Amino acid sequence: MFALLQEPKLRGLQTGLNQRKMRCRSASAWAIIFALAICAFPSSAGDDSRPNILFITMDDLNDWIGCLGGHEQAVTPNIDRLAADGMLFTNAHCPAPACNPSRTAIFTGLAPSTSGLYENSQNMRELMPDAILLPQHFRNHGYRSSGSGKILHYFIDAQSWDEYYPEAKTENPLPRTFYPENRPVNLPRGGPWQYVETDWAALDITDEEFGGDYLVSEWVGEKLSERHQQPFFLACGIYRPHEPWFVPAKYFEPFPLEDIELPLGYKEGDLRDLPPTGKRQGPNRYFAHIRKHEQWKQAIQGYLASIHFADAMLGRILNALKAGPNRDNTIVVLCSDHGWHLGEKEHWQKFTLWRAATRVPLIISVPKNSSRALPGGTISGTVCDHSVNLIDLFPTLTSLAGVTPKHDNDGVSLVPLLHDPKKEWDRVSTTYLGKPGSYSLSADEWRYIHYANEDEELYHIANDPHEWSNLAAHPEHAPKLTEMRSLAPTKFAHKKEASLGSMPGLKWRPRKGGIIPASQPDGNSFDIIFFNQRETEVELFWSTSKGNSQPYGLIKPGEARRQQTRPGAVWFVTLPGKPESPLGFFQVGDRKARATIPSK
Numbered sequence: 282m283f284a285l286l287q288e289p290k291l292r293g294l295q296t297g298l299n300q301r302k303m304r305c306r307s308a309s310a311w312a313i314i315f316a317l318a319i320c321a322f323p324s325s326a327g328d329d330s331r332p333n334i335l336f337i338t339m340d341d342l343n344d345w346i347g348c349l350g351g352h353e354q355a356v357t358p359n360i361d362r363l364a365a366d367g368m369l370f371t372n373a374h375c376p377a378p379a380c381n382p383s384r385t386a387i388f389t390g391l392a393p394s395t396s397g398l399y400e401n402s403q404n405m406r407e408l409m410p411d412a413i414l415l416p417q418h419f420r421n422h423g424y425r426s427s428g429s430g431k432i433l434h435y436f437i438d439a440q441s442w443d444e445y446y447p448e449a450k451t452e453n454p455l456p457r458t459f460y461p462e463n464r465p466v467n468l469p470r471g472g473p474w475q476y477v478e479t480d481w482a483a484l485d486i487t488d489e490e491f492g493g494d495y496l497v498s499e500w501v502g503e504k505l506s507e508r509h510q511q512p513f514f515l516a517c518g519i520y521r522p523h524e525p526w527f528v529p530a531k532y533f534e535p536f537p538l539e540d541i542e543l544p545l546g547y548k549e550g551d552l553r554d555l556p557p558t559g560k561r562q563g564p565n566r567y568f569a570h571i572r573k574h575e576q577w578k579q580a581i582q583g584y585l586a587s588i589h590f591a592d593a594m595l596g597r598i599l600n601a602l603k604a605g606p607n608r609d610n611t612i613v614v615l616c617s618d619h620g621w622h623l624g625e626k627e628h629w630q631k632f633t634l635w636r637a638a639t640r641v642p643l644i645i646s647v648p649k650n651s652s653r654a655l656p657g658g659t660i661s662g663t664v665c666d667h668s669v670n671l672i673d674l675f676p677t678l679t680s681l682a683g684v685t686p687k688h689d690n691d692g693v694s695l696v697p698l699l700h701d702p703k704k705e706w707d708r709v710s711t712t713y714l715g716k717p718g719s720y721s722l723s724a725d726e727w728r729y730i731h732y733a734n735e736d737e738e739l740y741h742i743a744n745d746p747h748e749w750s751n752l753a754a755h756p757e758h759a760p761k762l763t764e765m766r767s768l769a770p771t772k773f774a775h776k777k778e779a780s781l782g783s784m785p786g787l788k789w790r791p792r793k794g795g796i797i798p799a800s801q802p803d804g805n806s807f808d809i810i811f812f813n814q815r816e817t818e819v820e821l822f823w824s825t826s827k828g829n830s831q832p833y834g835l836i837k838p839g840e841a842r843r844q845q846t847r848p849g850a851v852w853f854v855t856l857p858g859k860p861e862s863p864l865g866f867f868q869v870g871d872r873k874a875r876a877t878i879p880s881k
Contacts, residue, residue: 330512330610331423331512331683332512332610332611332612332647332652332681332682333509333513333610333611333612334419334424334512334515334612334678334682335505335515335517335611335612335613335614336415336515336516336614336678337519337595337613337614337615337616338384338519338615338617339519339591339595339615339616340380340431340519340520340521340522340523340617340618341522341524341617341619341621341631342588342617342620342621342641342642343617343620343621343637343638343640343641344620344640344641344642345584345585345588346360346361346588347360347361348364348365349369349371349642351545352542352544352545354535354536354541354542354585356535356585356588356589357589357592358592359592359593359596360595360615363595363599363644363646364644364662365662366646366661367613367644367645367646367661367663368644368645368646368659368660368663368664368665368698368699368702369642369644369663369664369665370643370644370645370667370669370695370698371664371665372667372668372669372710372723372725373616373640373641373643373668373669373670373671373710374640374641374668374670374671374712374721374723375619375620375638375639375670375671376393376672376711376712376713377393377399377619377712377713378620378632378633378634378638378639378712378714379401379631379632379715380434380619381398381400381401381403381405382398382399382400382401382403383618383619384432384433385398385434386672386691387415387672387675388416388433388675389409389412389414389415389675390415390672390676390687390690390691390692391409391412391672391689391691392672392711392713393774394691394711394713394717394720394770394772394773394774395691396408396412396774397774397776398777399713399714399715399716399717400715400776401434402779402872403776403777403779404780405433405434405436405438406438407777407779408777413687414438414441415514415516415674415678416428416441416442416516417441418679418687419682419684420441420442420443420514422684423512424511424512424513424514424682424684425444425511425512425514426441426513426514426515427442427443427444427445427504427513427515428442428446428515428516428517428518429454429501429516429518430455430456430497430517430518430520431454431518431520431523432454432518433454435454436452436454437453438452439452446496446497446500454518455493456492456497457496458491458520459484459486459490459491459493459527460525461484461527464525465480466480466481466482466527467480467576467579468481468570468571468574468576471570471803472801472804473801473804473848473868473869473870473871474566474804474805474847474849474871475566475570475871476524476630476871477871479525479567480524480525480527481526481527481579481582481583481587482525483530483532483533483586484527484529484530485530486529486530488593490529491529493520493521494520494590494591497518497520497594498519498595498597499597501598502600505598505602505607506601506605506606507605508606508607509607512682517598519591519594519595521587521588521590521591521594522584522588522590522621523587526580526583526584526587528586528589532586532589533582533583535589536582536585536586536589538578538582541578541581541582543577543578543581544623544624544625545747546637546747546748547625551626551627551749552564552627554754555738556732556736556737556738556751556753557736558732558734558736559730559732559736559738559751562626562628562633562634562732563626563628563633564627564628565627565628565630566803566804567629568624568627568628568629571629577624580623584623595615599613608648609650609651610648610651611648611651612645612646612648612651612652612678612681612682613645614643614645614646614674615642615643615644616641616642616643616644616671616674617641617642619631619638619639619641620637620640621637621638622635622637625637625747626748632714632715633714634712634714634719634730634732635721636723636728636740636742636746636748639723640723641671643669643671645659645677645695645699646659647681652681652682653683654680654681654683655696655700659699664702666702666725667702667706667725668710668723669698669708669710670692670710670711670712672690672691672692673693673694673695674692674695675687675692676692676693676694677692677694677695677696677699679694680694680696681696681699693708706725709723709724709768710722710723710724711770717733717774717775717776718731718732718773719731719732720770722765722769724765724768726741726742726743727739727740727743727761727765728740728742728748729765729768729769731769737753737762738751739751739752739753739758739761739765740752741758781810781812781841781875782875784873784874784875785872785873785875786875786876787867787868787869787874787875787876787877788867788868789865789876789877789879790865790867790868791864792853792863792864792865792866795863796828797824797828797863797866798824798851798868799825799826799828799851800823800824800825800849800851801849802826802847802848802850803848803849804847804849804871805847806847807845807846807847807872808843808844808845808846808873809843809844809845809852809867809869809873809874810843810844810873810874810876811836811841811842811854811878812840812841812877812878813837813838813839813841813842813854814838814839814877814878814879815838815878815879815880816838816880817856818835818836818837818838818856818857819854819855819856819857819864820834820835820856820859820860821833821834821835821842821844821852821853821854822852822860822863823852824851824852824866830853835857836854846869847869848869850868850869851867851868851869852866853865853867854866854878864878865879
């Protein structure tokens with residue numbers, strides 16, 4: 282099934298397109314071939330020869346892969362050989378530039394504008410208790426659903442699977458992984474605003490000793506090597522290149538530090554033509570902190586090494602499929618949940634509506650005679666440049682498998698494009714950010730960004746793939762701006778906050794009297810929920826940056842109080858009217874959290 286190719290670039294995929302043209306036959310000949318293919322399929326919808334599904338997702342992977350050309354130094358021979366075997370979508374975008382809303386949308390088929398789940402801090406099952414996820418939908422139609430690794434946002438949803446590794450009842454999708462004992466290794470922590478995993482290092486260990494994605498690939502490979510009594514839906518979540526960029530040292534070797542090249546999309550002064558919201562959205566403390574410590578090239582090296590490692594784990598999985606009994610009847614999908622900035626727009630991480638964060642790899646490979654919907658399979662090396670969205674995968678896979686579609690999908694099937702990647706396609710891809718009203722639209726040649734406060738950006742991607750020239754204020758582009766506005770979503774579900782119980786907890790630090798540390802606020806504001814478990818009222822105080830006490834009112838027994846704060850802030854509680862006798866305090870970290878005041 283899989284050709285052994287060495288890092289094919291887009292020119293190799295274009296060769297596949299040319300070969301496809303050469304193979305064009307007359308309409309009558311195709312009709313005969315189609316009829317013969319249909320006869321090869323069993324008539325029973327429950328027959329075990331229905332196609333298997335292997336769904337592979339990587340985490341935080343942008344276009345830094347060989348076949349997309351995002352970075353010249355990327356080493357991704359296995360992603361590239363999968364692309365050379367199937368169809369590569371060069372203009373695929375995520376439903377949201379954050380793990381939780383993107384993965385939720387992919388696996389429920391419902392966009393954030395429908396579900397109300399826009400952020401990582403929200404809880405999927407609280408918001409969508411009755412949602413049928415992709416693996417459960419396939420189970421409901423005769424498939425055995427198995428999974429391993431990070432598929433959803435740090436939980437498994439045991440009810441949706443027949444089996445999982447690690448064990449589903451733990452609800453922890455990540456197997457044991459080796460991390461250095463003393464951290465950080467290379468990037469000093471700039472303060473409580475900084476995500477603790479933002480670090481990188483080459484580890485002097487083997488793949489087996491590292492564990493993590495190696496163990497996931499081993500488990501998935503074993504499943505692919507077995508014969509099965511019923512068709513399977515098998516999901517594989519490869520965690521890298523998610524932070525921290527710790528991988529075995531051999532994956533750093535192709536990237537000598539002195540040879541590291543900066544991102545193609547970085548441009549000094551790129552923010553000058555942005556609206557106020559864009560100018561605030563771009564620069565963040567991470568990029569400034571990394572440059573301050575002269576770690577930019579080291580970080581790029583760590584990201585490239587982590588991609589190389591993830592690609593190697595993919596290679597183990599593809600090799601197991603190729604060598605096993607399921608190679609000719611297994612549809613393979615590979616994607617990433619969203620992209621990643623490494624300095625473009627002076628930004629680091631994700632959480633933006635620019636193409637660096639929304640554009641993702643997407644490859645679909647369908648073996649010949651495995652799917653009634655695509656009897657000829659995908660033609661090797663085909664490329665589709667139309668704009669598509671990962672939310673389209675739910676209806677695409679049900680169509681390819683001949684499974685009854687889920688009635689409430691927000692996406693559309695990509696099977697017409699699998700038949701003909703040049704087919705006329707007038708859909709735009711929508712990516713949602715953070716709160717209702719903030720979104721981007723990706724068309725074939727244009728991108729439009731709309732923020733909730735009505736700020737706008739417009740880019741001609743055909744000529745400006747890195748979005749360096751915002752055309753929204755140019756009079757000559759007013760007609761295109763009007764056209765893109767007309768394609769925008771008009772309904773947005775209310776953003777539903779996570780419950781108190783589902784939020785991560787801040788550590789309570791008892792302090793019977795004595796001095797409370799001063800706040801060192803640093804970073805953007807967000808909410809903390811204080812919850813009083815005591816049988817008596819308590820008084821809430823903020824410890825100012827000078828160590829003074831500023832009262833914020835009483836919290837009754839069993840009461841929850843929402844309070845806006847910033848990373849590094851210190852909050853303490855006392856009995857009413859006794860600020861000199863604190864019971865204990867909380868130090869705020871880098872995200873929304875629950876601060877529970879214990880009963881004793």
